[in-house]
Amino acid sequence: MYYTKDTILFLNGKFIKAVDAHTDLYSQTLHYGFGAFEGIRAYQTMNGVKIFKAYEHFERLKKSCALVGIPFNYETEELVQIAYQLLEKNELSDAYIRPLVYCAPNMQLTQPSEVYLMMCTWEWEKYHGADRQLKMCISSYQRPNPNSLKMEAKVTGHYVNSILATSEAKVRGYDEALMLDMNSNIAEAPGANFFLEKDGVLHTPSLGHILPGITRQTVLNICRELDIPVTERQIKPEELESADSAFLCGTAAEIVGIESIDAKPFRKPWFDSLGASIQEAYKCQVLEKSFSYVII
Ligand code: PMP
Numbered sequence: 001m002y003y004t005k006d007t008i009l010f011l012n013g014k015f016i017k018a019v020d021a022h023t024d025l026y027s028q029t030l031h032y033g034f035g036a037f038e039g040i041r042a043y044q045t046m047n048g049v050k051i052f053k054a055y056e057h058f059e060r061l062k063k064s065c066a067l068v069g070i071p072f073n074y075e076t077e078e079l080v081q082i083a084y085q086l087l088e089k090n091e092l093s094d095a096y097i098r099p100l101v102y103c104a105p106n107m108q109l110t111q112p113s114e115v116y117l118m119m120c121t122w123e124w125e126k127y128h129g130a131d132r133q134l135k136m137c138i139s140s141y142q143r144p145n146p147n148s149l150k151m152e153a154k155v156t157g158h159y160v161n162s163i164l165a166t167s168e169a170k171v172r173g174y175d176e177a178l179m180l181d182m183n184s185n186i187a188e189a190p191g192a193n194f195f196l197e198k199d200g201v202l203h204t205p206s207l208g209h210i211l212p213g214i215t216r217q218t219v220l221n222i223c224r225e226l227d228i229p230v231t232e233r234q235i236k237p238e239e240l241e242s243a244d245s246a247f248l249c250g251t252a253a254e255i256v257g258i259e260s261i262d263a264k265p266f267r268k269p270w271f272d273s274l275g276a277s278i279q280e281a282y283k284c285q286v287l288e289k290s291f292s293y294v295i296i
Pocket of ligand 1: 154162188189190191192193210211212213215249250251252
């Protein structure tokens with residue numbers, strides 16, 4: 001599903017076949033979830049194959065490592081070049097790129113002195129499937145307390161929380177979970193950020209308890225360009241009742257509308273929502289096409 005016998009990946013300075021790659025079973029990453037990663041997308045644009053926000057993603061990878069004390073000293077430019085070479089070697093254009101910084105053998109709970117870099121790529125459709133709106137539920141799992149973990153870092157172990165929330169939502173018959181933070185404010189989905197529309201204004205949870213998404217920032221920039229008012233603030237789940245529409249955004253998910261939360265549908269049809277315009281603008285931006293938008 002992710003690789004074939006011909007797939008090439010990057011491992012510690014070399015491009016090798018995925019089937020020939022080996023890892024050490026005594027890595028702290030495997031045992032304790034202590035590693036950092038990124039999720040990046042490349043698109044076949046009007047101007048050739050382009051990795052969307054490549055610098056931002058690799059900068060965040062370095063920041064994630066620095067925040068938790070993983071010694072990782074690749075230059076951002078070098079990482080971008082590796083990613084482009086990887087796409088070329090695998091003859092991929094519309095693809096997902098996954099760099100993973102993982103630790104050398106160390107069974108102690110001390111910071112590692114040596115780390116490894118793996119980067120791979122595969123074709124991945126929109127995370128939630130074809131264009132449709134999601135049925136979500138409020139998860140019984142909260143996002144972790146920022147005093148326990150570095151929530152602004154994309155660290156492998158944090159995704160235990162994401163897997164628990166996603167699995168619970170699916171068992172309950174929903175497409176996706178929406179998690180609250182420790183103060184019962186809306187935080188984010190297991191792998192995407194959240195926006196809500198009310199009376200012509202978009203609202204998104206402020207930073208602190210969430211991953212500062214690169215797509216979230218792109219949406220904020222699109223709002224500025226399109227003159228859509230937007231606020232970053234604490235949002236209570238009770239506010240969902242009077243909201244007009246809502247959507248998730250993330251590199252893998254892109255922009256995806258939400259049909260209902262806890263079986264309560266939003267009143268505005270998705271295609272009339274601000275989210276639908278943002279979705280179009282985002283599509284154009286990743287494909288490097290021009291976009292025109294008129295507020296009626
Ligand atoms: N929140 C979480 C928990 C995520 O895993 C992701 C995906 N990286 C996002 C938000 C969205 O981030 P981005 O837009 O940078 O992909």
